[in-house]
Amino acid sequence: MSISIKEANAKAVERMQNAEPVLVDIETAEDVIPGMTKKTILHAGPPVEWDDMCGPMRGAVIGALIYEGLAEDEDEAVELAGSGEITFDPCHHHQAVGPMAGIVSASMPVYVVENRDQGNKAFCTINEGLGKVLRYGAYSDKVIEKLKWIENTLAPALKEALALTEDGINIKNMTSQALHMGDECHNRNKAGSALFIREITPYLLQTDTDNNTIKDIINFMADNEHFYLNISMPACKATMDAAHGIEGSTIITAMARNGVEFGIRVSGLDEEWFTGEAQVIDGLFFPGYSTDDANPDIGDSTISETAAIGGFAMAAAPAIVGFVGGTPEDAVNFTKSMYEISVEENNTFTIPSMGFRGTATGIDVRKVVETGILPAINTGIAHKDPGVGQVGAGLVDPPKNCFEDALRAFAKKYRG
Amino acid sequence: MEEKILELFGKKLKVINIGLESFAESLKEEGVDVIQMDWEPPAGGDAELASLLDSLMD
Numbered sequence: 001m002s003i004s005i006k007e008a009n010a011k012a013v014e015r016m017q018n019a020e021p022v023l024v025d026i027e028t029a030e031d032v033i034p035g036m037t038k039k040t041i042l043h044a045g046p047p048v049e050w051d052d053m054c055g056p057m058r059g060a061v062i063g064a065l066i067y068e069g070l071a072e073d074e075d076e077a078v079e080l081a082g083s084g085e086i087t088f089d090p091c092h093h094h095q096a097v098g099p100m101a102g103i104v105s106a107s108m109p110v111y112v113v114e115n116r117d118q119g120n121k122a123f124c125t126i127n128e129g130l131g132k133v134l135r136y137g138a139y140s141d142k143v144i145e146k147l148k149w150i151e152n153t154l155a156p157a158l159k160e161a162l163a164l165t166e167d168g169i170n171i172k173n174m175t176s177q178a179l180h181m182g183d184e185c186h187n188r189n190k191a192g193s194a195l196f197i198r199e200i201t202p203y204l205l206q207t208d209t210d211n212n213t214i215k216d217i218i219n220f221m222a223d224n225e226h227f228y229l230n231i232s233m234p235a236c237k238a239t240m241d242a243a244h245g246i247e248g249s250t251i252i253t254a255m256a257r258n259g260v261e262f263g264i265r266v267s268g269l270d271e272e273w274f275t276g277e278a279q280v281i282d283g284l285f286f287p288g289y290s291t292d293d294a295n296p297d298i299g300d301s302t303i304s305e306t307a308a309i310g311g312f313a314m315a316a317a318p319a320i321v322g323f324v325g326g327t328p329e330d331a332v333n334f335t336k337s338m339y340e341i342s343v344e345e346n347n348t349f350t351i352p353s354m355g356f357r358g359t360a361t362g363i364d365v366r367k368v369v370e371t372g373i374l375p376a377i378n379t380g381i382a383h384k385d386p387g388v389g390q391v392g393a394g395l396v397d398p399p400k401n402c403f404e405d406a407l408r409a410f411a412k413k414y415r416g
Numbered sequence: 417m418e419e420k421i422l423e424l425f426g427k428k429l430k431v432i433n434i435g436l437e438s439f440a441e442s443l444k445e446e447g448v449d450v451i452q453m454d455w456e457p458p459a460g461g462d463a464e465l466a467s468l469l470d471s472l473m474d
Contacts, residue, residue: 411468
């Protein structure tokens with residue numbers, strides 16, 4: 001074979017290092033996401049059909065069908081979802097990502113993040129806050145009402161504010177700053193959310209939005225410490241899509257879970273997913289909940305780790321270890337071990353407590369199989385029943401077999 | 417060079433073992449100070465995967 005894996009990986013990682021994701025707009029999913037239709041529902045993780053979906057994802061699909069006016073109630077939604085009329089497809093197949101159930105339907109407003117380096121775009125819905133929300137499978141009237149408020153009030157105001165910025169909001173810079181303020185930008189987004197509110201508020205005040213609505217919007221953003229997650233995730237997606245599709249590259253460009261399976265994609269292996277069973281997360285539970293309540297690992301938010309933040313930057317966020325379990329030393333050890341399976345150190349995401357060392361960047365599937373070191377992922381834990389919400393947070397090991405299968409497929413494609 | 421090697425064998429051995437733990441255990445039994453590195457063979461010793469990895473190294 002004439003292709004050099006080393007050169008291909010260098011090109012993929014160069015794309016990651018040079019990516020310049022900028023939040024430029026908020027649009028309606030149907031208008032901007034390629035392949036989106038009124039009867040398409042996008043979901044987190046690798047492909048999964050209605051019959052096989054876990055509780056939180058089924059609940060979120062029911063909610064989305066009611067929100068879209070395609071069903072009046074739960075019974076109608078369940079019937080429609082199983083009728084074959086609805087197309088279910090991974091967010092990842094449509095330049096999109098979604099936390100937890102990751103459900104995206106036609107009318108939902110989505111952030112538009114543009115990678116100024118390669119010109120590609122990525123999309124993600126607006127974070128709804130904590131508690132009973134669609135991404136955890138809740139679909140009560142209150143949940144739908146909040147989604148409508150996001151669609152009709154929040155999104156138009158933010159869109160107008162974004163239009164007033166000189167050139168959008170540079171998310172790579174914002175994430176880099178958040179890492180220096182104690183976030184790892186997956187499970188801790190306090191600093192990122194604060195930085196975003198600080199950046200957008202002056203523009204929001206210049207819009208035609210009335211004062212009471214602005215007050216509601218600021219309160220909504222301030223009440224939700226994960227508001228930034230849905231902005232950071234499409235920035236990571238735009239970064240990783242730019243690194244995908246490079247012939248001969250063994251760099252992992254997506255890691256995602258649908259609550260049943262964990263899947264990865266590899267730059268040089270086209271659109272194929274390599275999957276294994278989604279694991280139950282080892283973590284700390286909120287009072288009254290235990291492992292028995294936990295849904296297996298779910299959500300596209302592991303695009304964070306794929307793009308060199310989240311678990312790969314845990315040492316930047318000592319405050320999080322109390323939340324996910326472990327000690328600050330564990331966080332440093334997790335972060336350091338990621339250099340063993342990655343190609344480079346990040347030129348923008350750095351960790352103050354480690355001498356501003358760049359985070360491990362560009363996971364090489366060969367190194368994962370060779371060392372047996374799995375990507376470190378810290379994540380939220382969803383209740384297995386629809387609509388209960390988050391019940392804890394912790395660390396999770398991805399299933400080893402998906403990395404081994406990817407290696408086998410790579411060897412078959414490139415070495416015959 | 418030869419002298420240095422002879423000098424080495426004349427001193428008390430202190431060993432860091434990067435490899436199979438059984439080597440370290442044998443030395444320990446002989447009373448040698450030995451530190452075992454956290455090591456495992458490529459792909460956990462899986463011959464098929466190790467062979468694929470060999471074919472994909474450049």
